[in-house]
Amino acid sequence: MNSFFTIPNIVSLFRIYLTIPIIFFIWLEGKYYILSIVLLVIAYISDAVDGILARWLNQVSEWGKIIDPLGDKILSTALVVTFYQMGEVSLWFLLIVVGRDLLISIFSTKMVKNFRFVYHSALIGKIVTFMLFVFYLLILLRFIGFVNVNFIKNLEIIVILFVVVSGMYYLTLYIRKFSEYKETNE
Secondary structure, three states, rough: OOOOOOOHHHHHHHHHHHHHHHHHHHOOOHHHHHHHHHHHHHHHHHHHHHHHHHHHOOOOOHHHHHHHHHHHHHHHHHHHHHHHOOOOOOOOHHHHHHHHHHHHHHHHHHHHHHHOOOOOOOOHHHHHHHHHHHHHHHHHHHOOOOOOOOHHHHHHOOOOOHHHHHHHHHHHHHHHHHHHHHHHHO
C-alpha cells in the first residue's frame, strides 16, 4: 500500500469525523437541524472533493480507495440508524442499506487480503451514494417543514431499489473476481 497521509485521504477522514457532530445535532433537534443540514452538505461535498483532489494532485492511492468508501458507509450507516430510531425510515430500509454496506465491506476486505486489489467505485455506487445523500437531506428538510412525509416514504422505495441493484452489481463483481482467481489457481 502507498502513502496514507495524502490530502485526499485527510479530506476523507474529515468526512468520517464529521459524522459525530452531524448525528449529535440531529438528536438536539429544533434549530440544530439547520446545522445538521449544513454539516451534511459539507460532508457530501467532501466526498466529491477528495476524488477530484486525488486525481488533480496525482495522489490516487490504495488507501484512498479504502478510506473514501469507508467514510461514505460510516456516515450513511450512522444516519440510517439515527433516522430509524427516530421513526423516519423503515426497518427494511435500515437492513438493506446496512446489509449492502456490510456486504461490500466484507468482500472488499477479502479482495485486499487475497489479491492486494481494491476496486474503484462504480458508477452505480456513486449514484446510490448521491441518492442516499439527497434522501437524508430531504428527511432533515422535512424536520423543518420543507418536505412532505408522504414524499419521503415514496422516495424510500425508489432508493431501496437502487441500493439493492448496486448491492447485486458489487456482489456479481466480487463473485466474478473470486471465480477468476479460483480458475487460474487450479
